[in-house]
Amino acid sequence: MNNDYFSMYLHPWDLIDEGAEKVMNTMSEMGLSHINIATSYHCGRYILPHNPKKLVYFAEEGVIYFEPLSEFFTNTKLKPRRSQKYIDYDVLKIATEYAKSYDLRVNSWTVCLHNYELVRQNPDVAVQDPFGNIDENFMCPNNPDARRYITGLVCNLASSYDLDFIQLESVAFPWGLQHFDHHETFGVYVHPILSYLYSTCYCQHCEAKAKEYGINLSAAKNKAREIISEIMNVSPDLYPGIPESDVxxxxxxxxxxxxxxxxxxxxxxxxxxxxxxxxRENVRSFNKKVRISIISGATMWLNEGFNFEKISKIIDAIDYICYFENPRRIENYVKSLKNMINKKCMIIPSIRTNYPINYTKENLSMSIKSAINGGADGIALYNYGWTPKTIFSWIKTIINELKTNQ
Ligand SMILES: [Zn+2]
Structure with missing residues (x-):
């Protein structure tokens, strides 16, 4: 790694509440090169230790934080929903304007198919499970309206803003059966096969697409039902009673x-x-320079359905979520990914910079260094709003040390 790509994830509310100038100055002081600002985002409830307006925040579900152009959404019934809490701000415009003065590049952190509100208004676009029920939080990647909506969203971003990367999160199948949904609680052990089968879609559009690939999805759906039934009918103490590695x-x-x-x-x-x-093809017709990355994770890419070897030939980077306390796990995951992908595709591991993962200076430093040892081409820190100010000074020291020893 050249030690010159350091990004940090940033939520729109932190940029507006703290003021763009202050946030950019803090980011630049830390030695960062890039800001990953959320432009399309899901709900959540967060503690914001240094936000001057609120300590606890409820984020809105399935909204965007920029002024969309309707011409990008004419061929889909899905229309972007703007944040109501921040309706007066084109957050991305503000971010790109202020970033220039601080020599920071802006990336669009873009949540794609994970959108409860769009599914609620259009249940037919949802991912469908093997029993015909829908995932109320996730649109199907083969649904034509959903596909055109995402393509429109990305093209709108690429044509209207000065961005380095457009980072695509939730751009294929769901991450798994568990998603920390509102009050989500399960009383049985979630077997990874169950999770895999539930993060696949079996809708009519998927069936038609599978047919094109020579795959009979109906037959797979019937088999999936059988496998699920077998898993659900074992004694409740079987899976919890054996090592996770066996499962x-x-x-x-x-x-x-x-x-x-x-x-x-x-x-x-x-x-x-x-x-x-x-x-990729659609974006090229609007902007030839903007780079595309996916945000996926060490434990979720299999459910999402990525073949890293293949996709690494058409995207520019993988923002690889590595939220592990043990730095050696980060190193190992990065090394394994490195062996799987095209060498032109960057690996940018995301490292948590706060509790409960990295809340000591030593562990944070070791995590970043382990990612670099594993072969990282850049580092992404997660995230600005959740991280106490004290940790900003540690980040500054760590980045400075890495740049000095280059
Ligand atoms: Zn489908």
Whole structure:
């Protein structure tokens, strides 16, 4: 790594509440090169230790934080929903304008298919499970309206703002069955195979798409129901009673040797590749310079359906979520990813800079250095609003040290 790509995730409310000048100055002081500002984002409830307006914040569900152009959404029934709390601000315009004075580049952190409000208004665009019920939080990557909405959103960003990267989060299948949804609680052990089968879509658009790839999704759906029934009917003390690694290895055995699971894995990888190709091609017609990355994670990419080797040939970077307390885990995950992908595609591990992952200077420093040892091409820090100010000074010291020893 050249030690010159350091980004930090930033929520729109922190930029507006603290003031763009102050935030940019703090980011620049830390030695960062890039800001990942959320432009399309989901709900959440957060503690904001240094926000001058609120300590606890409820973020809105499924909204965007810039002024959209309707011409990008004429071929889809899905229309972008603007934040009501920050309706008076084009947050991205403010970020890109102020960033220039501080020599910072801006990336658009873009949540794509994960959107409860759009699904609530249009249930037919949702991911459908093997029993025909919908995921109320997630749109299907093969649904034509959803696909055109995401393409329109990304093209709007690429044509209207001066961005380095457009970072795509939730751009394929769901991350898994568990999603920390509002009051989400499960009384049974969530087997990774169950999670895998529930983060696949079996809707009519997926069935048609699978057919094009020579895959019979109806047959896979029936098999999925059988597998789910078997998993749900074991004794409740079986899975919790064996080591997690045994349970995890059964997913890999299924993916390697079970025909249905192999077909599903192929279908998911074709879909995610197709989605990214369509976005890439459309974006090029508006902006040839902007780079595209995906935000995925060490424990979630399999459910999302990415084939990293294939997608790394058409995207510029993988923002790789590595929220682990143990720095060696970060190093190992980065190293493994490095071996899988095209060398032109950057690996930018995301490191948490706050409790409960990294809340000591030593561990934060070791985590960043381990990511670099693993072969990282840049570092992303997560995130500005949640991180106490004291940790900003640690980040400054760590980045400074890395740049000095370059
Ligand atoms: Zn579908």
């Amino acid at each position: 995890a290895s059964s997913l890999y055995e299924y993916l390697m040797f079970n025909e249905t699971m192999r077909h599903l894995a192929e279908f998911k990888s074709y879909t995610s590749l197709d989605m990214l190709q369509e976005i």
